[in-house]
Amino acid sequence: MSTAAPSAARAGARAGRMSPLRKRLDLVGDRALFGICALAALIAAATIVLVGYQVVHGAQPALSKFGFAFVYETTWQPNFGEFGAGTLLFGTAVTSAFALLLGAPIAIAIGLFLTLLAPRGVSGVIGPLVELLAAIPSVILGFWGLLVLAPFVQAHVEPFLHDTLGGFLPIFGAPQTTGLSIFTASLILTIMVLPIIASITRDLFQSVPRDLQDGASALGATRWEVVRGIVLPTTSTGVVAACILGLGRALGEAIAVSQVIGAGSAIQLNLFKPGDTLASRIASQFPGALTELHKASLYYCALILMVISLVANLAASWIGRRFSYSGAVNW
Amino acid sequence: MSGQLIPDPGAPLTPSGNLRRRQLVSRAAEVAATVAAVAAIAVLAIVIWTVASRGIKTIDLAFIFTGYPTGVGPMLLGTFVISLVATLIAMPIGVLIALFLTEYAGARGVHSMKLILDLLNGLPSIVLGVFVFALLVDHKQQSAFAAAVALAIIELPLIARGSQEVLLLVPKGLREASDALGVARWRSVLTVVLPTALGGVVTATVLAVARAAGETAPLILASSVFDPKHFSVNPFEALPNVPVWIYKLSEEGNPEGFNEAWGMSLLLVSLILFASLGARALLARSKRKLSS
Numbered sequence: 001m002s003t004a005a006p007s008a009a010r011a012g013a014r015a016g017r018m019s020p021l022r023k024r025l026d027l028v029g030d031r032a033l034f035g036i037c038a039l040a041a042l043i044a045a046a047t048i049v050l051v052g053y054q055v056v057h058g059a060q061p062a063l064s065k066f067g068f069a070f071v072y073e074t075t076w077q078p079n080f081g082e083f084g085a086g087t088l089l090f091g092t093a094v095t096s097a098f099a100l101l102l103g104a105p106i107a108i109a110i111g112l113f114l115t116l117l118a119p120r121g122v123s124g125v126i127g128p129l130v131e132l133l134a135a136i137p138s139v140i141l142g143f144w145g146l147l148v149l150a151p152f153v154q155a156h157v158e159p160f161l162h163d164t165l166g167g168f169l170p171i172f173g174a175p176q177t178t179g180l181s182i183f184t185a186s187l188i189l190t191i192m193v194l195p196i197i198a199s200i201t202r203d204l205f206q207s208v209p210r211d212l213q214d215g216a217s218a219l220g221a222t223r224w225e226v227v228r229g230i231v232l233p234t235t236s237t238g239v240v241a242a243c244i245l246g247l248g249r250a251l252g253e254a255i256a257v258s259q260v261i262g263a264g265s266a267i268q269l270n271l272f273k274p275g276d277t278l279a280s281r282i283a284s285q286f287p288g289a290l291t292e293l294h295k296a297s298l299y300y301c302a303l304i305l306m307v308i309s310l311v312a313n314l315a316a317s318w319i320g321r322r323f324s325y326s327g328a329v330n331w
Numbered sequence: 332m333s334g335q336l337i338p339d340p341g342a343p344l345t346p347s348g349n350l351r352r353r354q355l356v357s358r359a360a361e362v363a364a365t366v367a368a369v370a371a372i373a374v375l376a377i378v379i380w381t382v383a384s385r386g387i388k389t390i391d392l393a394f395i396f397t398g399y400p401t402g403v404g405p406m407l408l409g410t411f412v413i414s415l416v417a418t419l420i421a422m423p424i425g426v427l428i429a430l431f432l433t434e435y436a437g438a439r440g441v442h443s444m445k446l447i448l449d450l451l452n453g454l455p456s457i458v459l460g461v462f463v464f465a466l467l468v469d470h471k472q473q474s475a476f477a478a479a480v481a482l483a484i485i486e487l488p489l490i491a492r493g494s495q496e497v498l499l500l501v502p503k504g505l506r507e508a509s510d511a512l513g514v515a516r517w518r519s520v521l522t523v524v525l526p527t528a529l530g531g532v533v534t535a536t537v538l539a540v541a542r543a544a545g546e547t548a549p550l551i552l553a554s555s556v557f558d559p560k561h562f563s564v565n566p567f568e569a570l571p572n573v574p575v576w577i578y579k580l581s582e583e584g585n586p587e588g589f590n591e592a593w594g595m596s597l598l599l600v601s602l603i604l605f606a607s608l609g610a611r612a613l614l615a616r617s618k619r620k621l622s623s
Contacts, residue, residue, distance in 0.1 A: 026515035033517040034435055040427035041436075044491075045447050047484060051454065054465040109367035117364055126368055128611060133375050135607050137545025139574045140596045143581045144378050147589065194371055222357035245453070252455020255547040259581055279457045283548055286461070287555060302461040306454065313453035317446055 055306055058299035061292060070300055076265060076281075078290045083297035085304060090267045091275040094182055095257065096250040098271075099189035104243050107194050111201030112227060127202060134195035142256030145188045146180070150260055153187065154179025158272050173270030180262030182275040188256050193246035200242035204235040241316040248312040252305055254279035278305050379600065386597025389590050395598070399559035403595050408562055409570030410599075413475050413554065414544045416566050417482035422536050424483075425490030426525075429532075432491070433498040434520060452488040459484050460549035473554050473569035481549030486539040493535025493614075497528045500621040530617040537610040541603045547574035555579075573599050 056063075062070060066083065073084025110130060114123040158175035166172040208231050216226045232239070254277075262274025263284060276284075278301045289295040346354060394402045428448070432441055459481045467477035501524050509519035525532075550572055557571045564570075573595050580588035 026518070029517035030515055033430075033520060037427045037431035037435055040424045041431045041440075041444055041447075043424055044428055044444070044451060044487060047487075048447060048450055048454075050466070051458065051462045051484075054462050055458065058461065058465045058469075106367045106370065109364040110371055113364040113368040117361055118368070126372060128608070129375060130368070130371050132604060132607065133371060135541060135603055136375075136378060137547065137574060137599060137603065139545065139547040139577050139581075140382065140600055141378065143577060143592060143596060144381055146581055148377075148381055191374055194374075198371070222353050224357035224360040225353065227360065248453050248455075252457065254455065254457035255551075255578060259578070279455055279548075282457050282461065283551055286464070286552055299461060299465070302458050306458045309453050309455055309458070310450060313450050314446075317449055 052306065055299055055303050059296055059303045062296035062300040065293065066297075066300075070297070071304065074267060078285075078294045081291065081293050083293070083300075085278060085297075085301055087265060087267050088276055088278045088281050088301060089304070091182060091261070091264075092251055092277040092279070094271070094275070095186045095189055095261070095277055096247055098182075098186035099193050099250045100243060100247050102186070103190040103193040103246065104197055106190075107197035107242075107246070108201050108239060110194070110198040111205050112231070114198075114202045115205040116223065116227065116231070127199070130198050131195050133191065134199075138192070138253060138256040139259075141188060141191065142259030145184060145256060145260040149187065150179035150181075150184050152179075153181075153184050158183065162272070170269050171271045173272055175272050176262075176274070178262060178274075180260055180274055181272045182261060182264075182268075183271040185257045185261040185275070185277070185280075186271070188260055189250040189253060192253060192256070193250050196249055197242045197246040200245065201235070201239055204238040204242070205231055208234050237319050241319040244312050244316040244319070248309050248316070251277075251312070252279050252309055254283040258284045278302075379604075382593060382596045382600050385590070385593040386595075389594030390597060394594055398562060403559075403573070403576065403591065403598075405557075405559060405562050405571040406573045406576045406595065407598065408564065409475065409554070409557070409572040410544060410574070412564050412566060412570055413478050413482065413550070413572055414540055416476060416479035417486055417543060418536060418540055420479065420483035421486035421490055421539065425487050425536075425539075426494050426532055428487075428491040429494035429498055430520065430525075432495045434516070434524075448488040448491055451484060452492075454484075455548075456481070456485060456546050457548040460552040463549060464552040468553055473552075473556055475554050475566040475568065475570040475572075478550045478553035478570075478572070479566065481553060482543040482546060485543045485546060485549075486536075489539035489542060490532075490536050493538060494528070494532045497531030497535065497614075497618065497621070498524065500531070500618060501527045502621065527621070531614060531621070534610040534614040534617065537606055538614070541606040541610070545574055545599055545603055547578050550575045551578065 062083065066073065070084055071089065072086045074086035075082045075084050076087065077083075114127050114130075118126060154175060154177070158172075158179070158181075161172040162175055166174075212230050212234070213226050216230050221229060257277050258280030261276055261280055263276055263280075264274030265276065266273075268275065282298050282301050282305075286295070286298050289298060345351070395407065396402060396404050398405050428444065432444055436444060462484075463477045463481040467474065467480065505523055505527060506519060509523045514523075554569045554572060555575045557569045557575075559571050559576065561571065577592045577595050577599075580592040
């Protein structure tokens with residue numbers, strides 16, 4: 001961020017003493033550095049365009065054969081050349097919504113704990129530990145989900161929920177034998193969205209002016225009333241943006257979900273039955289795709305995913321810029 | 332009258348009625364927030380403890396240095412090669428983007444560049460896998476290079492963002508001193524700004540590598556058909572790698588394979604956790620140093 005004045009002074013000082021060669025070298029160097037920096041920025045922009053182009057191009061056969069009906073059609077029969085992403089879209093929506101419903105309140109609570117409750121030393125330890133949760137590779141989380149979480153869920157959580165709530169909530173239907181289910185996949189996704197939302201909301205809550213909180217406390221508000229009346233209202237749009245970012249992460253997770261969701265192929269109301277999501281279907285079937293049309297349909301799934309993730313990120317960034325006074329979401 | 336002004340000396344000192352209710356609600360909220368934080372830490376502890384206790388039994392020197400079936404050496408080597416190539420691609424571009432953001436771009440340029448990086452960061456890794464498959468693998472063959480390109484796209488926004496944060500912390504005085512001596516912009520960037528921020532840039536890169544090294548989704552499409560006995564560093568063939576091998580073993584459902592997968596998980600998790608914890612500590616230190 002140089003200003004005009006120093007550079008003018010620099011040019012003046014330089015004119016007398018510098019050799020013409022060095023002057024020319026500096027001119028070339030300045031331009032070259034700017035050039036390669038701009039080129040790097042261009043590469044990043046071009047990458048997005050190229051990703052979009054390749055995915056649309058790959059999906060072309062499926063696009064022209066099925067059109068938009070692909071999105072809601074529920075048959076997926078590679079042997080008969082019939083494809084529709086309805087079931088997958090349903091599975092993606094249910095698992096992500098579940099993960100967000102469960103994960104967002106917990107993550108926001110963690111954000112509040114780290115900024116308002118915990119002493120500095122404690123939050124300095126717990127904050128990074130929560131973020132480490134995001135560092136565990138998804139394949140390992142999925143492997144753990146497959147061998148540890150799924151049997152536990154199958155043996156304890158599913159029967160409990162079925163017995164207590166299953167009577168009036170059909171989503172908690174009869175437990176299955178394996179524990180590989182939409183429910184288990186949602187739990188894994190919950191673990192994955194937690195650190196994202198928690199770290200963003202922590203930064204947001206830290207940006208709430210201290211004066212406002214102190215003023216409320218001075219008027220006799222309890223800690224919870226400060227949160228309800230001051231902290232949450234001033235950051236609500238940023239919190240929404242954080243949740244959208246978490247949602248984007250949950251929608252696109254392929255590996256861990258495909259390990260624990262059980263690869264079901266029907267729309268089920270019962271959360272304890274196996275299902276499948278867009279991302280996990282791509283991961284499990286792409287390497288062994290039977291026909292060109294099968295592959296193109298998987299490209300189509302990737303296209304849907306890409307569109308959803310772009311829209312989610314644009315929305316989060318728009319909300320962050322438009323409504324939130326804090327730069328935490330939008331850097 | 333006087334009864335209202337003089338407090339009842341026998342009244343209890345603890346709050347009652349509405350205040351008591353409000354304080355209870357507040358207390359409950361505090362407990363709930365603490366429980367949430369403890370729960371998240373507990374999940375982390377359970378996952379790491381499971382991986383550590385089950386993985387430690389499998390790990391010995393042969394496990395690390397020999398090939399299949401006694402060890403996972405080729406997978407470790409392959410993951411190293413793929414991460415290295417990805418970083419060689421992503422680091423220069425990422426640092427240059429950060430320089431573009433801090434040195435050249437105007438407010439609008441900064442804004443749109445950040446949006447682009449956010450969008451890149453938000454792309455699901457499986458979509459990147461499909462992308463490199465279409466670009467580099469389809470009608471050709473799988474290669475570690477294709478996998479590295481996908482990982483580079485994952486690393487790029489992280490490196491650019493981390494480097495930019497550190498570059499912004501380089502003291503203005505240093506730049507101005509350089510300007511005052513009549514040094515050209517490119518010289519002061521290369522000899523003053525970048526060296527000052529180098530520590531932070533390197534740690535941002537380490538964090539990005541730690542994030543990308545465990546990515547599985549792109550590798551399943553780009554580098555999954557390999558021979559687990561084959562030690563190789565050739566990036567133009569499909570290389571054995573840790574994440575895909577864990578994925579395959581977990582799909583096979585064979586107890587022997589599970590043990591091997593736990594062992595590899597422990598190696599991968601400890602590498603990633605140590606790298607990111609160390610890098611975080613260093614990053615915090617160099618940021619403190621720069622801003623003080």
